[in-house]
Amino acid sequence: MPNIKRLNNLSGQAHIVGVGESNKLGKVPEKSPLAHHSEAAVNALADAGMELSDVDALFTAGWSTLDVAEYLGIQPRYTDSTSVGGSSFVIHVAHALAAIAAGYCEVALITHGQSGRSDRAPIPRNPGAPMAQYEAPYGIIGPPVSYAMAARRYMHEYGEDRTRQAMAEIAVSTRKWANLNPIAYFYDIPATFDDYHNSRWVAWPFHLLDCCLVTDAGAAIVITTPERARDAKNGSVKILGAGEGHDHSGISQMPDLTWAFGQYTGPQALDMAGVTHSDLDMAMVYDSFTYTVLVSLENLGFCKPGEGPDFVAGQRTAPGGDFPLNTNGGGLSYTHPGMYGIFTLVEAARQLRGQAGERQLDKCDLAVAHGTGGLLSSTGTVILGSD
Amino acid sequence: MTNATPKPQPVSQPESDRYWDGLKVEEIWLQRSKKTGEYQFYPRAISIHDPASGPEGVEWVQASGNATLYTFAIVHAAPHPGFVGDLPYVTALVELEEGVIVPTNIVGVDPEPESFQIGMALKPVFDHNENAHTLLKFAPA
Numbered sequence: 131m132p133n134i135k136r137l138n139n140l141s142g143q144a145h146i147v148g149v150g151e152s153n154k155l156g157k158v159p160e161k162s163p164l165a166h167h168s169e170a171a172v173n174a175l176a177d178a179g180m181e182l183s184d185v186d187a188l189f190t191a192g193w194s195t196l197d198v199a200e201y202l203g204i205q206p207r208y209t210d211s212t213s214v215g216g217s218s219f220v221i222h223v224a225h226a227l228a229a230i231a232a233g234y235c236e237v238a239l240i241t242h243g244q245s246g247r248s249d250r251a252p253i254p255r256n257p258g259a260p261m262a263q264y265e266a267p268y269g270i271i272g273p274p275v276s277y278a279m280a281a282r283r284y285m286h287e288y289g290e291d292r293t294r295q296a297m298a299e300i301a302v303s304t305r306k307w308a309n310l311n312p313i314a315y316f317y318d319i320p321a322t323f324d325d326y327h328n329s330r331w332v333a334w335p336f337h338l339l340d341c342c343l344v345t346d347a348g349a350a351i352v353i354t355t356p357e358r359a360r361d362a363k364n365g366s367v368k369i370l371g372a373g374e375g376h377d378h379s380g381i382s383q384m385p386d387l388t389w390a391f392g393q394y395t396g397p398q399a400l401d402m403a404g405v406t407h408s409d410l411d412m413a414m415v416y417d418s419f420t421y422t423v424l425v426s427l428e429n430l431g432f433c434k435p436g437e438g439p440d441f442v443a444g445q446r447t448a449p450g451g452d453f454p455l456n457t458n459g460g461g462l463s464y465t466h467p468g469m470y471g472i473f474t475l476v477e478a479a480r481q482l483r484g485q486a487g488e489r490q491l492d493k494c495d496l497a498v499a500h501g502t503g504g505l506l507s508s509t510g511t512v513i514l515g516s517d
Numbered sequence: 518m519t520n521a522t523p524k525p526q527p528v529s530q531p532e533s534d535r536y537w538d539g540l541k542v543e544e545i546w547l548q549r550s551k552k553t554g555e556y557q558f559y560p561r562a563i564s565i566h567d568p569a570s571g572p573e574g575v576e577w578v579q580a581s582g583n584a585t586l587y588t589f590a591i592v593h594a595a596p597h598p599g600f601v602g603d604l605p606y607v608t609a610l611v612e613l614e615e616g617v618i619v620p621t622n623i624v625g626v627d628p629e630p631e632s633f634q635i636g637m638a639l640k641p642v643f644d645h646n647e648n649a650h651t652l653l654k655f656a657p658a
């Protein structure tokens with residue numbers, strides 16, 4: 131089990147000094163997944179005032195670091211291809227923090243690139259794996275079906291109508307944030323509660339507007355020592371706390387469909403940072419689906435199990451509300467290429483550095499980024515603070 | 518209509534041959550820990566309830582087939598081209614009376630939310646489809 135006293139000593143031992151997306155997000159059939167990795171890497175390093183030659187540690191998911199390092203032309207001295215779904219990149223931040231504090235490396239690059247919409251060569255799955263053997267033959271394939279079954283169980287335990295209303299609140303408030311983000315997929319397209327309820331079924335109880343986008347996109351993050359962070363070109367962000375873990379792979383093996391692993395990673399990250407919920411100025415919570423946000427807020431401890439619908443009521447997570455949530459427009463309305471977790475970090479860093487444009491929060495000194503990966507399988511939670 | 522793309526088929530592993538072979542003759546075989554009596558799904562080389570006993574710690578037991586609905590979804594957008602012809606179809610997690618959760622489909626019922634109640638009693642339907650493996654589906658009891 132994690133030793134909180136030792137983790138407390140790691141708090142702040144590394145900083146995020148660069149963030150960036152690939153050059154174009156959305157429908158990008160003219161670019162490969164590795165092209166998104168490379169563009170994002172260059173952009174994040176430029177944001178930090180660094181170059182690829184400064185990088186001595188590489189972290190990625192979906193692809194092996196072997197492929198990404200070779201494509202970028204770098205020879206990392208620390209390598210981590212931990213790939214546990216869209217939360218992986220949040221988990222990479224924890225790993226980079228530990229590696230930097232231990233002295234394995236000084237400049238860690240985390241890259242992501244995925245052509246969820248346009249990929250010419252999707253990665254095949256092992257047909258002998260348990261999920262392929264026991265779930266796929268029944269059409270239990272991919273996130274919407276699995277998360278929908280989890281959401282239906284939540285409705286049974288905590289009430290269908292109030293769960294439905296909460297999912298609508300999240301869809302609508304997230305879209306309002308996207309309408310403030312010029313590179314969001316739905317920047318120009320508002321969404322009302324009626325739009326939510328009238329959108330088609332994908333997998334009941336999920337409407338289309340319960341589901342994240344499927345886009346082509348990449349992002350990258352640069353992490354370094356507190357000493358080198360002083361030279362950061364556009365400011366730095368302290369990594370104050372982190373937690374990671376997972377408790378199943380396929381949805382039929384999830385111990386409790388209404389209670390995901392954030393129950394452990396949230397409190398751990400907060401404890402390590404030495405802060406509480408009321409200290410946080412914003413939350414970036416991976417929104418693969420509206421339900422993912424609902425259950426994650428409860429897991430993280432913002433409210434008790436079953437109280438999520440009350441917590442998000444009345445558009446309090448929208449611009450101008452008292453709980454800023456997914457201020458980039460989220461996976462629901464900004465971008466979601468398949469493994470979105472890294473984008474929660476990009477936006478949190480921008481808000482903490484005061485670089486979020488029209489959607490910039492008045493006060494933002496402490497943020498949580500929470501990734502959920504697989505089929506509610508893995509989570510990574512990171513607490514970030516302004517420097 | 519016929520599906521141009523076949524559905525994904527289970528690729529049985531050595532520890533799961535007994536499960537899939539049982540379904541062919543309309544029998545449901547589950548693994549149970551010899552020590553604790555607790556069942557597990559899916560079959561494994563060891564018991565997750567008593568891993569220290571290794572492969573000797575598990576025994577195979579025939580299940581009754583009695584089940585209740587734990588949760589479900591009604592799929593309207595095919596997650597794989599092999600299922601386009603089945604839309605809408607119902608996926609579910611059901612709880613066998615032996616205490617394990619099994620992923621499946623609910624058949625023989627209108628694919629509408631009103632058709633289902635969490636906790637409703639279910640009986641097994643052995644789907645000997647055109648493929649090599651028999652699938653274990655369920656219908657209202």
